[in-house]
Amino acid sequence: MTLRPPVKPMLAQAVESVPGPGVLGELAFEQKFDGYRAVLFTPAGAGGAFLLQTRRGPLIQDRFPDLVAAADKLPDGLVLDGELVVWDPQAGRLSFEGLQRRTAARGRRSTRALAASLPAFFIAFDILQQDGSELTDYPYRQRRLRLEALFADHRLAAPWTLCPMTTDLIKAQQWLESWTEISGVEGIVVKAMNQPYLPGHRDWYKLRRRDTTEAIIGAITGTMIRPQLLLLGRRDAYGDLRSIGRTAPLRAELARLVGGNVIAADAGHPWEGWRFASAWGSRDLLDVTLVRPELVAEISADTAVDGGGVFRHPVRFKRLRLDVAAEEVPLFSPGPSAAAG
Incomplete structure (x- = not known):
């Protein structure tokens, strides 16, 4: 069965410390970026279109012609969950304000001008569908392996970015302490390795620095x-x-x-x-x-x-x-x- 928008993304609840592995089993830790949550759809067949859905459901691919232009690097029948961010070359950092400007833009000329001055990136952290087959019932461990293989096999590069992940708690703590000094990185997300993807459920955990x-x-x-x-x-x-x-x-x-x-x-x-x-x-x-x-x-x-x-x-x-x-x-x-x- 092919996933179609709107898809309710799985959510995270804020916590003060990392949940114990005795509760969730083996854990994975991902860097949390300060952007807009988005779900990406590539065409499932002839006549289909690249779609970009916000967390709440609206489609915004018309605001991001740079991502639309790069979509030919992605295989058909793909659905990715991730974070949409914007880079400000003049400031040399990720820019939430720039992201707001881009999502609010109207008209082809305006969206193209902003795409040139404030390029967008999609940071993928989950794969919900591949080759038209839904993967939400698969455990996170398997979905992550498929996501990593997707980037390796198709040699995906900017604007498509693979979210950093580790199973090492010490490394995750280092991310929380040092990487969050970088503008645009605000913490970590904790996920259970054996957990399926549960649309709309708040069963992940997030820690902000x-x-x-x-x-x-x-x-x-x-x-x-x-x-x-x-x-x-x-x-x-x-x-x-x-x-x-x-x-x-x-x-x-x-x-x-x-x-x-x-x-x-x-x-x-x-x-x-x-x-x-x-x-x-x-x-x-x-x-x-x-x-x-x-x-x-x-x-x-x-x-x-x-x-x-x-x-x-x-x-x-x-x-x-x-x-x-x-x-x-x-x-x-x-x-x-x-x-x-």
């Missing part, structure tokens, strides 16, 4: 006594307080601690008149209360930072740093380096 750093509390949601979220900032080289993101909801004991120290803002707060989105990329707005930008929060954040220096995912509030003045917080820095403390 998290760095501990400091930020200034500039606003809150909730009440002054029991804040719910903290809106964070850092001062730039000119002394202006720049927004860098928000925390996840505070636990009760931490909310009481912050509420006992935070002070309502005086007139002239640098964020007066600002609006804050409820999530990165969302149009929904938060109801915020400005506070004196004096308290310093110690936070734990992953490496996903947009080109404006804003954390794309909520950070975790760890504690107040009453021993640190706002002037001692690292300066605001746009781009991926903004997460460094």
Whole structure:
């Protein structure tokens, strides 16, 4: 039976540590890239077309003419699961912002121009169909061997890329510690070697690298006594307080601690008149209360930072740093380096 879009990809749940092999059996570890999840389909027969499906189902191959042009290197009847990323040659790094620009592009001229300046790559980490035969019931071990053989037999090269994988926990930990310093690599995904591919199920595990750093509390949601979220900032080289993101909801004991120290803002707060989105990329707005930008929060954040220096995912509030003045917080820095403390 031939797979056709939309196919629900298998998903991963976030964890703080690697699950024990006693639970899952032998484990595989893959590098996790910061891109868009995509499922790739090559023609199953005459008159078919190359298709590229997002995680939620829409087809976007018209935005990526460079991948369409390279599809003749792939055999027919193939379905691959992977990550779509974009390379920014000027910055010398993977660019999530560039990927957004490409997926939002409309019109042949625009998509071709962006393909030339921001080339796309498909990082394959699973094979769901080969020669028209579905492989989802096969264990990951066999699917991975077939995927590696596909790249070797067809001598696949850029823009087709094989996701790095290891069964060595020590090597995976090294990836987590060192490779995540590279923009675009944000952690590892853990998979059981004997596991079939389960569309729509969240039975893989993902670990993102998290760095501990400091930020200034500039606003809150909730009440002054029991804040719910903290809106964070850092001062730039000119002394202006720049927004860098928000925390996840505070636990009760931490909310009481912050509420006992935070002070309502005086007139002239640098964020007066600002609006804050409820999530990165969302149009929904938060109801915020400005506070004196004096308290310093110690936070734990992953490496996903947009080109404006804003954390794309909520950070975790760890504690107040009453021993640190706002002037001692690292300066605001746009781009991926903004997460460094």
